[in-house]
Amino acid sequence: MLPPLDELRRLILTTVPAATVTIVENPGPAAQHSLLIGADHALAIARFLRDSSELRFDTCSNVTGIDWPEREVVDVTRTEVPNPAGGPPKVIETKAKRVVPGCLEVVYHLYSVARKHGPVILRLRTANRADQVTLPSLTPVWRACEFQEREVFDLYGVRFSGHPDLRRILMWDEFVGHPMRKDYVEPDDYEWEPTPHDEVLAKAQRHYPAPPQERLPDA
Amino acid sequence: MSDAPAPSPISDAERDELRRHGILLTSVQEIYNWGRSHSVWPLQFGLACCAIEMIAASMARFDLARFGSEVFRPSPRQADLLIVSGTVTKKMAPQVVRLWNQMPEPKYCIAMGACAISGGPFKQGYNVLKGIDRFIPVDVYIPGCPPRPEALLHGLMQLQEKIRGQAIAGPDAPPHLRDDVRGDCTVPAFGPHDLIPPKDPSLWHPPVIVRPD
Numbered sequence: 001m002l003p004p005l006d007e008l009r010r011l012i013l014t015t016v017p018a019a020t021v022t023i024v025e026n027p028g029p030a031a032q033h034s035l036l037i038g039a040d041h042a043l044a045i046a047r048f049l050r051d052s053s054e055l056r057f058d059t060c061s062n063v064t065g066i067d068w069p070e071r072e073v074v075d076v077t078r079t080e081v082p083n084p085a086g087g088p089p090k091v092i093e094t095k096a097k098r099v100v101p102g103c104l105e106v107v108y109h110l111y112s113v114a115r116k117h118g119p120v121i122l123r124l125r126t127a128n129r130a131d132q133v134t135l136p137s138l139t140p141v142w143r144a145c146e147f148q149e150r151e152v153f154d155l156y157g158v159r160f161s162g163h164p165d166l167r168r169i170l171m172w173d174e175f176v177g178h179p180m181r182k183d184y185v186e187p188d189d190y191e192w193e194p195t196p197h198d199e200v201l202a203k204a205q206r207h208y209p210a211p212p213q214e215r216l217p218d219a
Numbered sequence: 220m221s222d223a224p225a226p227s228p229i230s231d232a233e234r235d236e237l238r239r240h241g242i243l244l245t246s247v248q249e250i251y252n253w254g255r256s257h258s259v260w261p262l263q264f265g266l267a268c269c270a271i272e273m274i275a276a277s278m279a280r281f282d283l284a285r286f287g288s289e290v291f292r293p294s295p296r297q298a299d300l301l302i303v304s305g306t307v308t309k310k311m312a313p314q315v316v317r318l319w320n321q322m323p324e325p326k327y328c329i330a331m332g333a334c335a336i337s338g339g340p341f342k343q344g345y346n347v348l349k350g351i352d353r354f355i356p357v358d359v360y361i362p363g364c365p366p367r368p369e370a371l372l373h374g375l376m377q378l379q380e381k382i383r384g385q386a387i388a389g390p391d392a393p394p395h396l397r398d399d400v401r402g403d404c405t406v407p408a409f410g411p412h413d414l415i416p417p418k419d420p421s422l423w424h425p426p427v428i429v430r431p432d
Contacts, residue, residue, distance in 0.1 A: 171346065172310045176411040179345060186345045187412030200343065 002055075002117035005033050011055075015048045016041050024123060034107070034121035039135050042124055043162075046141040049110060049120070057120060060138065062109040063148035065156035067129070069182045070102035102129045104158050108138060108145070126158060129181075137163035155180035248387045255299075255325065256287075256382040259375070262298035262318065263291035267305025269332040269365040276368035286375055295321040300378070301355070302371075306334035306341060307348040309414050313406050316354045320403040324395030327382070329374055330357045333364045340364070345412070353418035354404055 003011065009021045012035075019041035024034045037045050049057040075096045080089040104126045111118030126133045137160035139145045149160045150169040157178035160166055168175065177184060229237075229244070237244050265273060277283040277291060292298040295318045307315055319328065330351050333339030338349035351357065358381060361374040385393045394400040404422070407414035 170310070172409040174409040174411060 002112075002115075002120070005035065005120075008055075008120065009035060011052070012037075012045055012048060015052075016044045019045055021045070032119075032121065034123050036123045036125065039124055039126075042122075042136045042138065043141065046122075046138050050141055054115070056112045056114045057110040057118065059111045059113050059118075060108055060142035060144045061111050061119070062107075063138075063145050063152060064107050065152040065158060065180065066105040066107065067156060067180065067182045068102050068105060069129070071100050073098055073100055103127065104129055104133055104156055106135055106149075106152055106158055110142075133157055134159045134161050136161055137166075139163050154178070157181065251387060252383045252385060256379040258287045259300045259327070259378065259382070260290045260292050260298050261288055261300040261302050262295055262322065263293045264301065264318065265304050266307060266311065266315075267332075267334065269304035269335070272365045272368050273302055273304045273331065273371060276371045281368040281372060283372065283375070286372065286379065288375060295319075296323065298322050299326055301326065301328045302331050303328065303335040303351045303355070303357075304331045305365075306339065307351050309346050309348055310409075312348045312351075312354060312414060313408070315351065316404050316406045319355050320406065324402060325393055326395075327358045327378055328355050329359045329361060329371075329378065331361045331363075331371060331374070332366055333362060336360050336362065348414070350423075353423045354407065356404075356422055 002008075005023055009023060012019060012021050020038035022036040024036050026032045026034070049055050075098060077094050077096070079092050079094070081092055082089050106124045108122040108124075109119045110122065124135050126135055135158055137145070137149055139149060139160070140162060146164065147169060149158075149163055150165070150167060152158050153160060153163075153166055154168040154170050155178055167173065171179070177187075234244055261273075265271075275281060277289060283289050288300070295301075299322070301315075301319055301322060303315065319326070328351070330336045334341060334347070335351050338344070338347050341347035342349055348354075359374045359378045361370050363370050366374075385391070387396060394402065405416070405419045407416060409415070
């Protein structure tokens with residue numbers, strides 16, 4: 001039987017005491033909560049999840065990526081000030097903006113075929129979206145991760161250290177950019193469209209100037 | 220494509236009259252094209268969901284064998300027909316053109332489905348070729364997403380009609396019987412964003428539309 005997530009977290013922390021494991025709540029109706037694990041001890045945690053006799057997560061069914069761009073969050077703090085004129089106290093709202101730095105996230109879905117339980121969802125986050133995008137590869141633990149980590153590398157640009165063959169898998173090797181990132185701008189190579197409209201029309205006009213039109217004689 | 224046979228010294232009525240008497244009178248061109256049109260061997264090659272319909276067309280229910288095309292060849296060297304059945308991604312396009320170049324003449328190409336014709340629902344995407352006719356001369360276009368097996372059979376019958384109408388000599392001869400037409404197509408290279416070149420200008424020109432300014 002799969003232990004609840006906080007019990008699983010406790011089990012992980014007993015085995016790998018130095019690890020950081022946070023439970024990420026899913027507020028949606030699915031309520032599929034997940035474990036955010038620190039990148040430093042991800043391999044040790046993965047080995048424990050696979051080899052522990054009661055957990056036995058022998059299958060990694062899915063690896064995917066998420067791009068979290070930098071976003072601004074407004075924190076609202078309410079303070080009650082006593083009303084000098086009497087009556088109910090005034091509520092003053094102070095708003096403070098803070099910027100949540102962006103990151104790239106890799107999500108692993110684990111199942112146990114032997115114990116018939118799952119899924120347990122692991123999340124790994126990079127430090128930022130620009131230069132520190134290295135995460136440990138879990139391919140040494142689950143071979144099924146190999147192609148899917150290549151896909152995450154191809155489309156999101158996460159570099160997996162320890163991956164045996166980190167190449168692009170969907171796009172060609174010469175391709176520049178990571179198309180699934182939120183700030184990806186499509187290359188400006190659109191051809192003449194038979195029925196141009198909207199953005200395509202603007203691109204077509206940039207690339208193909210209108211041919212000189214013969215003026216129709218006034219009727 | 221015109222289905223006009225070469226000018227014949229006898230009329231069709233006279234020929235039919237002779238056939239009624241058990242005398243088969245034909246021309247080399249007619250019997251050559253008749254034989255070719257009833258043994259079109261497609262390349263065993265599928266790209267996306269259209270390939271499932273192509274497989275269905277070759278199975279017993281629709282029975283492509285009735286038209287002499289049941290032999291799907293696993294090698295381009297033995298195939299006459301390239302059915303581009305599905306989305307051609309830019310990564311796949313050079314391989315498709317290579318397969319086409321490896322097929323011996325006379326060879327034909329069917330663009331099956333919206334994706335192979337124009338990119339289909341992925342036309343606006345950064346990674347999908349906007350129609351295989353940018354690199355390969357296409358003989359028959361079959362619209363649909365995906366087309367029913369009956370549509371593929373109809374496309375094949377149209378192709379047979381086209382083959383039967385081809386002349387074996389003269390200016391209307393197909394490319395493989397002429398010296399002034401090159402046989403192979405340009406294999407595009409991979410660039411940082413797109414294929415290089417993105418289209419073969421000798422094969423495909425943007426349609427000219429008049430845009431009111």
